[in-house]
Amino acid sequence: xxxxxxxxxxxxxxxxxxxxxxxxxxxxxxxxxxPREALGHAKIYVEFDGGAAFGSSTLIPDELHVQTTGTFSExxxxxxxxxxxxxxxxxxxxxxxxxxxxxxxxQLKCRMLTPGDMNxxx
Amino acid sequence: xxxxAPPKVVAVYGFLGSGKTTLMLNLARKAAAANRKSxxxxxxxxxxxxxxxxxxxxxxxxxxxxxxxxxxxxxGDFIETLKAMLGIPKLDYIFVEPSGMADARQLFHSIQKHxxxxxxxxxxxxxxxLPLLLKAASGILTRQFEAAEIVLLNKVDAMTRDRLAEAQxxxxxxGIRGRVGHISAKNGLPKGxxxxxxx
Numbered sequence: 001x002x003x004x005x006x007x008x009x010x011x012x013x014x015x016x017x018x019x020x021x022x023x024x025x026x027x028x029x030x031x032x033x034x035p036r037e038a039l040g041h042a043k044i045y046v047e048f049d050g051g052a053a054f055g056s057s058t059l060i061p062d063e064l065h066v067q068t069t070g071t072f073s074e075x076x077x078x079x080x081x082x083x084x085x086x087x088x089x090x091x092x093x094x095x096x097x098x099x100x101x102x103x104x105x106x107q108l109k110c111r112m113l114t115p116g117d118m119n120x121x122x
Numbered sequence: 123x124x125x126x127a128p129p130k131v132v133a134v135y136g137f138l139g140s141g142k143t144t145l146m147l148n149l150a151r152k153a154a155a156a157n158r159k160s161x162x163x164x165x166x167x168x169x170x171x172x173x174x175x176x177x178x179x180x181x182x183x184x185x186x187x188x189x190x191x192x193x194x195x196x197x198g199d200f201i202e203t204l205k206a207m208l209g210i211p212k213l214d215y216i217f218v219e220p221s222g223m224a225d226a227r228q229l230f231h232s233i234q235k236h237x238x239x240x241x242x243x244x245x246x247x248x249x250x251x252l253p254l255l256l257k258a259a260s261g262i263l264t265r266q267f268e269a270a271e272i273v274l275l276n277k278v279d280a281m282t283r284d285r286l287a288e289a290q291x292x293x294x295x296x297g298i299r300g301r302v303g304h305i306s307a308k309n310g311l312p313k314g315x316x317x318x319x320x321x
Contacts, residue, residue: 080172081170
């Protein structure tokens with residue numbers, strides 16, 4: 001079995017939604033766009049002032065495990081996600097991350113900025 | 123002068139998504155409740171520290187090794203980091219989490235060779251995915267089984283009685299005839315098992 005991984009970080013300014021909602025949308029989107037029987041693990045954290053929320057899923061079955069420490073009220077959030085799967089090409093994992101980013105932005109009406117976006121002032 | 127005992131090293135390993143992080147967190151919380159201090163050494167497969175952040179927000183000292191695998195390309199970094207952690211004063215436990223694709227047999231051999239410290243070896247299996255894992259990742263699992271002291275079938279709360287019986291039969295047909303504990307790491311371990319691991 002050959003393993004591939006893909007990971008990415010973002011920030012969202014003043015998101016008016018619960019971090020757990022973002023995590024659920026993100027992981028469900030990843031699950032939809034990876035091969036049905038892919039063996040691996042998708043993980044994500046959402047860090048906010050005073051705490052953080054964590055989510056993970058093996059995608060089989062479509063189980064999501066979310067846990068939170070602290071209470072989110074408002075402000076910027078920092079997000080990191082990693083996908084590690086066996087016998088799935090890295091390009092497919094990167095595409096799944098992009099699609100999940102798009103789904104979160106569309107459903108939560110927010111903008112997920114990567115460090116690259118911020119360096120270019122977008 | 124009496125020298126303080128070195129921390130107990132507990133490795134929790136298993137395939138990706140088997141529940142290693144959840145179990146380690148539970149064990150560390152249990153240790154903390156008994157006024158025992160823990161630190162964590164993890165090998166994150168990517169370069170984003172998801173597990174590291176989870177341990178950190180739960181008040182644990184964390185050392186991370188990113189990318190690759192500590193059983194092969196990063197073995198030297200791992201040994202050096204663990205060696206340094208063994209010298210941390212007043213530390214009771216070091217929980218080690220190899221990446222889910224690690225060759226556990228090779229990793230533990232390397233620890234024995236270079237550090238000569240005893241290491242408790244707990245292997246986790248994802249119960250609901252067991253049939254698929256035994257089919258698609260049998261090579262990795264065989265090496266992981268061979269290195270295990272304790273094998274735990276995790277996420278049994280998500281399995282029916284029939285699925286659990288099927289999993290037991292699969293393990294026997296795979297050659298696993300020793301004791302296999304049934305746990306739900308997210309709901310906590312049976313008391314005796316926690317004590318056995320932390321003893």
